[in-house]
Amino acid sequence: MFDKLGLYFQYPFVRYAVIVGVLIALCSSLLGVTLVLKRFSFIGDGLSHVAFGAMAIASVLNLTNDMLLVLPLTVISAVLLLRTGQNAKIKGDAAIAMISVAALAFGYLIMNIFSTSSNLSGDVCSTLFGSTSILTLTQKEVWLCTVLSIAVVLIFILFYNRIFAVTFDENFSKAVGTNANGYNLLIAIIIAVIIVLAMNLVGSLLISALVIFPALSAMRIFRNFRSVTICSAIISVICAFSGIIISILAGTPVGSTIVAVDVAAFAVCHVAGTVCVKQ
Amino acid sequence: MALITIQNLSLGYDSHAFVENLNLSVNEGDYLCIVGENGSGKTTLMKTLLRLQQPVSGQILMGDGLKKNEIGYLPQQTIVQKDFPASVKEIVLSGCQGRCGLRPYYNKAEKQLAATNMDRLGILPLKDHCYRELSGGQQQRVLLARALCATQKVLLLDEPVAGLDPKVTSEMYELIAMLNQEGITIIMISHDIAAAVRYASHILHIGTEIFYGTREEYLESDAGKLFRSEMEGMR
Numbered sequence: 001m002f003d004k005l006g007l008y009f010q011y012p013f014v015r016y017a018v019i020v021g022v023l024i025a026l027c028s029s030l031l032g033v034t035l036v037l038k039r040f041s042f043i044g045d046g047l048s049h050v051a052f053g054a055m056a057i058a059s060v061l062n063l064t065n066d067m068l069l070v071l072p073l074t075v076i077s078a079v080l081l082l083r084t085g086q087n088a089k090i091k092g093d094a095a096i097a098m099i100s101v102a103a104l105a106f107g108y109l110i111m112n113i114f115s116t117s118s119n120l121s122g123d124v125c126s127t128l129f130g131s132t133s134i135l136t137l138t139q140k141e142v143w144l145c146t147v148l149s150i151a152v153v154l155i156f157i158l159f160y161n162r163i164f165a166v167t168f169d170e171n172f173s174k175a176v177g178t179n180a181n182g183y184n185l186l187i188a189i190i191i192a193v194i195i196v197l198a199m200n201l202v203g204s205l206l207i208s209a210l211v212i213f214p215a216l217s218a219m220r221i222f223r224n225f226r227s228v229t230i231c232s233a234i235i236s237v238i239c240a241f242s243g244i245i246i247s248i249l250a251g252t253p254v255g256s257t258i259v260a261v262d263v264a265a266f267a268v269c270h271v272a273g274t275v276c277v278k279q
Numbered sequence: 280m281a282l283i284t285i286q287n288l289s290l291g292y293d294s295h296a297f298v299e300n301l302n303l304s305v306n307e308g309d310y311l312c313i314v315g316e317n318g319s320g321k322t323t324l325m326k327t328l329l330r331l332q333q334p335v336s337g338q339i340l341m342g343d344g345l346k347k348n349e350i351g352y353l354p355q356q357t358i359v360q361k362d363f364p365a366s367v368k369e370i371v372l373s374g375c376q377g378r379c380g381l382r383p384y385y386n387k388a389e390k391q392l393a394a395t396n397m398d399r400l401g402i403l404p405l406k407d408h409c410y411r412e413l414s415g416g417q418q419q420r421v422l423l424a425r426a427l428c429a430t431q432k433v434l435l436l437d438e439p440v441a442g443l444d445p446k447v448t449s450e451m452y453e454l455i456a457m458l459n460q461e462g463i464t465i466i467m468i469s470h471d472i473a474a475a476v477r478y479a480s481h482i483l484h485i486g487t488e489i490f491y492g493t494r495e496e497y498l499e500s501d502a503g504k505l506f507r508s509e510m511e512g513m514r
Contacts, residue, residue, distance in 0.1 A: 037363060158383050165373040168363055175329040175352040176377030176429045223409030224366035 001249065008248050016137045021240045021258070023149035024198045025210055029236030030156045031191055032215035033229050034167045042093065043081060044208040046100035047195045050077040053107030055199075060114040071196050077103075078192035082184050145197055152190055163187065164225050206255045210236065213262035220266075220273035239265050281306050281342055282433060282464055283328070288337035290323045296335040298324065303483060303491045307432070310456075310465045312479035314472050319485045321468045325437055328466070349377075351430030353422050355437050360418075361411060367421050368406040371397055374428025389428075396424040400454065416447035423454070427463075434458065436467040440474075452478055472506050 008014045028044070035043055054073040063069060081095055137145075156163070165173045166183045173180045198207045214236035218228045243258030250257075281304035289296040298320040305311055313321050326332040328339060329352055351374070374396075375389040385393075397403040400420045405413065410421060419439060426434055439455065440448040456478050459465045469475055475482055482497040484490040490502050497503040 037359060039359065161373070161379075161384060162376065164365070164369065165376045168360065168365060168370065168373060169354065169357070171329075171331060171354050172352050172374075172425070173376065174331050175350065175354075175435075176374070178376050219364050223364050223412070224407075225364060225369050228364045 004249060005245065012139075013137065014248065016139070016142045017254070018241065018244050020137060020142055020145045020197075021244050021254070022237050023145055024194065025214075025236040025240030025258070026233055027149050027152045027190075027194045028198060028207070028210040029214040029232045030153065030229065031187065031194065032211040032236075033218070033225070033232050034163060034187060035191070036212055036215045036219075037167055039093065040082070040096070041212045042096045042100070042208060043078070043191060044195060044198075044211040046081070046096035046103075047074055047078055047192060048199055048203075048207045049100040049107070050074050050103040051196055051199050053103035053110075056107035056110045060110055067196070071193070074196050075189055075192040078188040078195075079185060082188035082191070148193060148197060152194065155186070155190065159183065159186070160229075203255050206259050209259040209262055210240075213259070213266050214239065217262075217266045217269035220269040221276065235265055235269070236262075282309075282345055283466075284340040284342060286338050286340065288324075288327070288339065289335040290320050290327055291335045292323075298485055298489070301337070301489065301491075303481075305433075305464060305466065305481075307464055308459070308462060310459045310478060310480045311467070311483060312475035312481070313466065313468045313483045313485065314470070314475050315485035321485055322437065324485070325435060325466075325468055328435060345432055349430050349432060351426030351428075351434045353419075353426045353434065353436045353439055355441060356418065356422075363410055365410050366407050367397070367402060367410060367413070368393065370410055370421055371406075371424045371428060374425035377429055393424070393428055396427040399427070400424045414447075415443050416451065419443065419451060420454070427458075430463070433464045433466065436465065438468055438470065440469075440471065448474075476503075476506070 035041060051070050051074045054070040058069045061069075077099055081099065162173075162178060162183055165178060166180045170180045170184075173183075195207055198210060214232040215228070217235050218232035222228045222231050239261040240258050243261040244254060246252065246261065247254045247257035283305040285301055285303050288298075288301040290298040290301070301324070303311075313324065315321050323332065327334050329350060372385055372390065372393045375385055375392060378389060379385065394403065394406075397406055400423055402417065402420050402424060405417065405421075410418065413421065423434075423436075423439070426436075434455075436455065440451050443451060452474055455465060455467070459478075467475075467479070476494060476498065479494055481493055482490070482503075484497070484500075484502045486502070488502065490497060490500050492500070498507060
């Protein structure tokens with residue numbers, strides 16, 4: 001088994017996949033705690049559908065670099081969803097459902113009408129469930145991903161106390177002079193960037209899993225915000241790493257393997273949490 | 280000069296005012312209770328005082344060196360908070376966020392302040408407990424300690440006893456009265472006119488008729504008389 005792994009790790013694309021996978025898992029889990037608590041668990045799904053729609057437009061327009069269109073559109077949607085925070089008129093879940101379904105429908109519609117490829121359902125499937133694109137990353141993309149991930153982690157550590165305060169009680173934060181809207185905007189932009197990055201890894205549909213499972217697992221065991229955040233990051237990194245290794249060894253799709261490992265981790269944490277409470 | 284002066288204030292949404300020409304001043308050490316029916320504009324007044332919302336017209340002046348962000352606020356609990364995995368210490372400490380300015384972390388003095396305020400409200404032994412596992416009364420104390428971290432002078436309480444049982448309710452009122460005696464100015468929104476009459480020094484009644492005055496004046500007013508006759512009817 002180790003021989004097989006050693007053989008695979010000689011290839012740069014495998015190393016790239018592991019680096020990018022772990023970094024994205026780390027970033028998404030950090031913000032996952034905030035999102036789950038703000039009742040925005042499904043935002044990953046919603047935004048990834050927006051990104052899917054944007055990709056469809058980009059491929060129809062034959063853009064060489066579709067990121068130029070996908071990233072701004074996703075950021076705008078994230079801002080629209082999160083900007084209003086807990087005082088929104090259309091509450092989180094409904095707003096996300098609206099945007100997500102609409103973007104998915106339009107994306108598929110556009111792909112269908114202006115189809116450029118003969119294997120349409122294959123294209124759609126690989127965008128939604130993640131394809132082999134994580135194995136075809138270029139060195140430039142790996143660097144981009146690394147830089148953005150470091151930026152996300154730094155911003156998160158620097159603004160940790162404010163993110164906690166705004167998540168726990170937006171109105172109180174505003175009353176004592178914290179720029180809660182500014183922090184909501186910051187969170188929204190970071191989320192959008194992470195989701196666009198993560199689409200390469202697990203595909204649109206499975207991003208939610210990266211966002212919510214580590215956070216929920218950590219919440220089963222720990223009862224204060226700092227421990228939950230740290231634990232969620234650790235769980236997410238371990239799951240992503242072992243998921244990629246398993247998918248290499250067993251030849252399974254990367255995205256769904258990572259999610260399967262995340263689900264298993266949640267089950268373990270759930271049991272552990274229940275046992276701890278009983279004692 | 281008074282701590283807070285409200286001049287010709289009109290409150291409402293989207294320039295449609297439903298409370299007009301409100302005038303009052305809150306002095307240091309006052310205990311002002313804002314009573315009125317649902318939808319009369321109590322919460323809007325409180326949000327305007329906190330500058331979460333713009334008044335339709337008129338103004339709010341702060342005096343005696345009171346800064347805008349020096350009002351301690353006890354909001355009503357949100358659904359988000361009910362299952363929030365945070366320790367008591369973390370929540371109380373977040374009351375210091377207004378003091379930090381651009382500094383990203385809390386310093387020693389702020390941590391000490393949080394500990395002092397937890398001790399003041401008798402929740403220091405609970406500091407490592409999880410917020411969602413506390414009783415309703417304990418949760419209110421945590422949020423009150425957080426509000427105290429944000430202020431030395433004024434507390435704004437939005438229905439602090441909502442959802443509490445009678446015993447805990449009276450404990451909460453005693454606690455607020457204690458803070459008032461220690462020199463903190465209290466502004467409280469309440470449905471509970473009986474408690475308002477019992478504890479407050481001033482009462483603002485918002486409704487079709489606006490009344491503002493001391494407790495004694497309130498009991499003599501039309502709105503107060505209505506309340507008194509109800510109380511006597513209950514006896």
